[in-house]
Amino acid sequence: MKQKISIIGVPMDLGQMRRGVDMGPSAVRYADLNERLKNLNYDVTDEGDIKTEIKERADLHAHTSLKNLEAVVKGNERLSTKVREVVEKGNFPLVIGGDHSIAIGTLAGLGKRANNLGVIWYDAHGDLNTLETSPSGNIHGMPLAVSLGIGHEKLTNIGGYMPKLKPENVVIIGARSLDDGEKELIRNKGIKVYTMHEIDRLGMTKVMEETISYLKKRTDQVHLSLDLDGLDPREAPGVGTPVVGGISYRESHLAMEMLAEAEFITSAEFVEINPILDDSNKTAEVAVALIGSLLGEKLL
Structure with missing residues (x-):
């Protein structure tokens, strides 16, 4: 039987303040995601987009410094329900964002x-902030902390339970921009992190070998949460928070190919694609190419 993949679009731009990332799911579909997966002999169902609030209405009744809190909670509750339904049908959930706050709902x-x-967090950032440590109050900088049960109760309780993850089951790859509070949390919780220093020093092959071995020993399912700003901005210009000195296009393909060979990724999301900031849909095309590699696409 063909493996079944469910594509879930989440046009959420409420976790941060730059417009355009809500068009990410459309940009990825336009870059022929569906056809690429069908060519790999998958049975593909596009579940459409999760309903999300528009930014102009989201903050009307705000009583917190967390930007768009109520609207982010509602959108992620809907996403949590949809992901759970997809998993219960035996399908592979492939979530397309939207900003990285949607990971709260996916993981729930x-x-x-x-x-x-287990989770592989492929990102320039740790996304481990809380209201107390965040310089901005943007929830897209908090989803990993929230999923560990750290943060505002309305976020941590999405899905009706907490925590969603254990810190020892997380591996962050590509970090190069961490706030002081995030660094402290990483040290206190013992979260495994491969910064760009480790990637440069060890090479991506070694980083992925260690990551796969580490998570296979500890977990029964592994989710890939890939923020396109994990790549260098020259390779993926259409992101809201670019950080120079990132992972290369080829290194990223190698990482995805090694995950495909390991055959242990059970769900994935690709986020922070902003067509307004992009160059001729280049970043969406990069995302689709990486999805292809993750799901078994090979040159020969």
């Missing part, structure tokens, strides 16, 4: 079905 939907969920 996955965590109930996994005894020991």
